Amino acid sequence: MKRWVWILVIPVLISLAGAQVTSSLNSPQNPAQASAPRGSGHDADSSERMFFPHDMLWGWAQLDLAPPHNEIDPNLCSGDVAANGGLQDPCSLFARYMLSGILEVRPFGRGPLRRFMVYGAPTFLFGKTLPKTLYTWSPDAIGIEHSWGVGIYLNQGFEFRITQHFLFDRLGARDKSLGTADLGNNGPWGRYVTVGVRKTFGTRRW
Numbered sequence: 001m002k003r004w005v006w007i008l009v010i011p012v013l014i015s016l017a018g019a020q021v022t023s024s025l026n027s028p029q030n031p032a033q034a035s036a037p038r039g040s041g042h043d044a045d046s047s048e049r050m051f052f053p054h055d056m057l058w059g060w061a062q063l064d065l066a067p068p069h070n071e072i073d074p075n076l077c078s079g080d081v082a083a084n085g086g087l088q089d090p091c092s093l094f095a096r097y098m099l100s101g102i103l104e105v106r107p108f109g110r111g112p113l114r115r116f117m118v119y120g121a122p123t124f125l126f127g128k129t130l131p132k133t134l135y136t137w138s139p140d141a142i143g144i145e146h147s148w149g150v151g152i153y154l155n156q157g158f159e160f161r162i163t164q165h166f167l168f169d170r171l172g173a174r175d176k177s178l179g180t181a182d183l184g185n186n187g188p189w190g191r192y193v194t195v196g197v198r199k200t201f202g203t204r205r206w
Contacts, residue, residue, distance in 0.1 A: 053109030061101035066127075068135045072098055074125055074145060074168060075188045077181045081130045084181035089130055091181035093142050093174065096127030104151075115153040122146040143170040145187055157200040165192050 048054070066072050077091035078084060084091070100123040108114050123145045128138035149163035168187030170176075 048109040050108065050110050052107060056106050056109075057103065058106075059101060059103035061099070064098040064100070066096055066098070071095060071127065071129045071131070071135075072125060074142070075186070076142075076168060076170075076183055077178065078183060079131045081133050081181060085179060087130070087133055089133075089179065089181055091178040092128045092130050092134065093125075093170075093178070094127060094129040094131060095125035095142055096129060096137060097125070097139060099124040099126075117151050117153075118148070119151065120146065120148040140174075141171040142174060143168055145169075145189070151198075154197075159198045159200070161196050161198055163194045163196070165189055165194075167191050 064072075072095035073079070074093065074095065076093040081089045081091075100121075102119060102121045104117050104119040106114070106117040108116060125142040125145070126139045127142060128134075128136050128140045145168050147163055147165040149161055151159050151161040153159050167190065168185045170185065
């Protein structure tokens with residue numbers, strides 16, 4: 001059930017982010033906010049709400065198509081299908097389509113907690129392909145590679161972040177062992193936790 005939560009939540013959050021962008025574009029900015037570089041942040045407006053401010057959400061979503069012979073390999077199946085069943089091998093977890101994104105949520109609008117955020121980065125994979133054997137345009141769901149974490153903005157574009165990355169979650173009929181070519185659910189990165197610092201710089205053109 002938890003795997004389907006991502007599928008339901010992402011479109012809702014993207015819609016909310018779109019509404020937020022429209023609201024931000026229609027609302028006047030003070031001179032300090034208008035001239036501040038993207039990496040430096042800006043001070044809270046005196047009229048900003050303490051909880052769920054107007055600039056609470058930031059993120060992006062991207063849809064990618066991998067052409068034939070260039071499929072995305074999440075490292076769930078062996079690429080040597082000729083030795084593991086050929087055209088009928090059930091381990092066809094090589095993706096044609098990839099839907100990915102990042103969402104950052106800053107729920108506090110004033111005070112020291114304004115610098116705090118939580119974020120998630122899901123990647124959805126779809127397709128049914130066997131390298132050098134079977135190439136289709138099928139949108140069959142493969143699964144989700146995802147991570148989440150917390151961060152604190154420090155100063156001058158520096159952020160302190162803690163990230164938890166999870167094992168790959170398969171979806172639907174592919175959430176089972178798919179024969180001798182199946183490599184398990186470690187995926188490309190496995191499960192890990194990192195502590196790091198991010199530096200942002202420059203001003204985006206649009």
